[in-house]
Amino acid sequence: MGKKYVGGLFFVFLFCACMPDKVNIRAIIQGCGEQKVYIMEHGDQSFDYYVVDSVKVQYDSFEICLENTYPRDILLVFEESRERVIPLYVEAGDISITGVYKKLKQVEKKGTPTLDLQNQFNELILPLQLEMNLLLDTLKRVEEEYSLNPNEVLNAKGAMLSGRMYGLQNRINQLKDSVITANPANVFTAALLMSNQPLMDLPRVEALLARLAPDMPDNIYRDRMISLRDRLQAIQVGKVAPEIELENIEGDTVCLSSLQGNIVLINFWFSWETGCLENYIQWMELYNQYHFKGFEIFSVSMDDNLNPLIQVIKKNNLGGIHVIERTGKYIDRYFATTLPTTYLLDQDGKIIGKNLTMEELKAKLVMMLP
Numbered sequence: 001m002g003k004k005y006v007g008g009l010f011f012v013f014l015f016c017a018c019m020p021d022k023v024n025i026r027a028i029i030q031g032c033g034e035q036k037v038y039i040m041e042h043g044d045q046s047f048d049y050y051v052v053d054s055v056k057v058q059y060d061s062f063e064i065c066l067e068n069t070y071p072r073d074i075l076l077v078f079e080e081s082r083e084r085v086i087p088l089y090v091e092a093g094d095i096s097i098t099g100v101y102k103k104l105k106q107v108e109k110k111g112t113p114t115l116d117l118q119n120q121f122n123e124l125i126l127p128l129q130l131e132m133n134l135l136l137d138t139l140k141r142v143e144e145e146y147s148l149n150p151n152e153v154l155n156a157k158g159a160m161l162s163g164r165m166y167g168l169q170n171r172i173n174q175l176k177d178s179v180i181t182a183n184p185a186n187v188f189t190a191a192l193l194m195s196n197q198p199l200m201d202l203p204r205v206e207a208l209l210a211r212l213a214p215d216m217p218d219n220i221y222r223d224r225m226i227s228l229r230d231r232l233q234a235i236q237v238g239k240v241a242p243e244i245e246l247e248n249i250e251g252d253t254v255c256l257s258s259l260q261g262n263i264v265l266i267n268f269w270f271s272w273e274t275g276c277l278e279n280y281i282q283w284m285e286l287y288n289q290y291h292f293k294g295f296e297i298f299s300v301s302m303d304d305n306l307n308p309l310i311q312v313i314k315k316n317n318l319g320g321i322h323v324i325e326r327t328g329k330y331i332d333r334y335f336a337t338t339l340p341t342t343y344l345l346d347q348d349g350k351i352i353g354k355n356l357t358m359e360e361l362k363a364k365l366v367m368m369l370p
Contacts (some may be wrong), residue, residue, distance in 0.1 A: 001324070023066035024094045027076075031101035032060055036079035041065060041072070048077055052365040061103075062228040066090065071114065071187045071219035088112045091187060091217070117188040121179050128172050135165050155192075185213035190221035200335060202232040208300040235334055240349045241266065244300065244330050246323035249310055254323055257349060262296040263368055267320075268336040271303050276340045280318055282358055286365060287319050294347070300325050302339065 027037075035057050040049040041116030055062045057078075064076075069092035076097075078084040084104055086097065091112050099107030109115050127259070139161045146154040176192060183189045193208045205228050212222055234242055244256040244266070256266070265283065269276035287297055303309040306324065313322060325331060334341065344353035344364060353364060 021069065021092060022070055023064075023090045023096065024090060025064040025066070025088075025090070026061075026094070027063070027097035028061045029057075029101050029104075029107065030060055032057055032078065032088065033080075033101075037062055038077040038079065039066075040075040040077055051077075052080075056099075064344055069215055071221075073191070073220070087193065089118060089188065089218075092198065096226055097210060114187040114191075117179070117183055117186045120196060121188070121192070124140050124175055124179075125172065128168060128175065132165065132168050132172070135161055135168065139165070149228065149309055155345075164327075166272070180211060184211060185216045185222065187217060187219045190216065190225070194221040194224060202229065203237065205229045231333065231336070235343070235351060235354075237351050237353065239351055241343060241345050241351050242330075242333050244298070244323070246300065246325055246330070249306065249313070249322045249324065256298055259296055259298060259345075260349045262294045263347065263365065264349075265295075265297045266334070266343040266345065267297055267299045268325075268331060268334065268341040269299065269301060269339050271301060271309045273339060277312065277316070279340050281316055283361070284319060286358075286362055289367045290369050291319065294370060295365060296320065299323065300330060302326075 023157060036054045037057055038051045039053045039055070040048045041052050053064075055064055071089070071091040073087060073089050076086040076088060078101075084101070086104055086109075088095070088097070088109060089112070091114055093112045095109065095111040095115065097107055108119075110119060139158060142158045142161060143153055146158060180189050180192060190212055193211065205225060207262050209222070209225055210227060210308060216222060233239070241256065248254050256264070267280065267283075269280065271277065283297065287295060299318070299322045301309055301321045301322060301324050303324065304326070309322070309324070312318070330336075334343065342355055343351055344356055344361065346352050346368065353360065356364065
């Protein structure tokens with residue numbers, strides 16, 4: 001049996017090694033026994049993983065050969081427990097994974113430029129992350145003690161720990177920055193930028209893309225940043241607002257573009273959220289004053305239930321066109337990450353303002369609808 005096992009592995013190694021234009025994964029995980037390993041991937045724009053294939057584990061080992069060499073991340077999920085997962089960056093080449101089943105977070109993954117850089121980065125950052133975790137645990141204990149017995153000693157200790165954490169986070173950020181600067185063409189650099197930045201404004205995304213080398217291989221992380229840049233560019237002042245097509249509260253389909261010729265305030269909101277409702281009630285003063293001159297409110301509600309929405313509209317005499325967004329498609333398109341989020345459009349449908357104050361909105365209307 002032993003000779004057959006070694007020979008089998010040797011044959012598989014030769015088989016994988018002869019396919020350099022594919023992603024060849026060879027894993028030896030001690031103690032995992034015989035079970036299935038599910039391969040999970042996600043779509044180009046989706047962060048939700050789904051099962052695309054599975055392989056059988058035999059003698060604590062398994063092999064995977066992926067035709068798609070597009071650099072991306074996948075998950076290897078063990079059948080025995082969905083909590084036993086190996087996250088993995090993949091690209092063309094031979095990847096080896098070795099480790100112990102009970103310590104999957106510590107498995108060794110190597111064989112490609114992306115994994116090699118990730119390993120170097122992890123070696124540098126792990127001590128800092130461990131120190132940060134210790135400081136965080138200590139700070140939590142101090143805060144718990146302070147809540148039971150407030151005193152200056154504990155207050156000073158908490159401030160000291162917070163200061164150390166702030167300094168440590170700066171060191172972590174500097175380390176990440178140095179790795180990114182030194183490796184502008186490595187796919188891991190794009191993954192690091194994508195996963196560690198709040199990418200919600202155009203200048204920041206453009207600045208991050210500028211740090212990547214032109215000869216970097218095509219990969220999902222850079223492509224996502226490019227897509228993000230393009231989507232952000234589409235909602236900048238001066239651009240024609242992206243189309244919105246939704247059903248109104250009467251069940252009829254309404255398109256945003258049908259309102260061209262009016263000054264339009266797009267309002268993403270929840271009817272039950274106090275801040276959203278208060279803003280809407282204030283806008284009604286301007287709506288009643290300028291509606292007949294060509295001012296319209298295109299109200300995009302995120303409410304799940306129609307009847308409570310209608311009740312709020314009727315109770316507060318909220319004018320405008322009320323449509324319902326249940327998929328999140330337009331929330332994502334307009335980056336309405338906090339509600340309310342508003343955009344003001346001119347008569348040509350071009351964006352002329354975002355999240356304007358009551359005074360700013362009134363000034364625009366006075367100027368454009370005298």
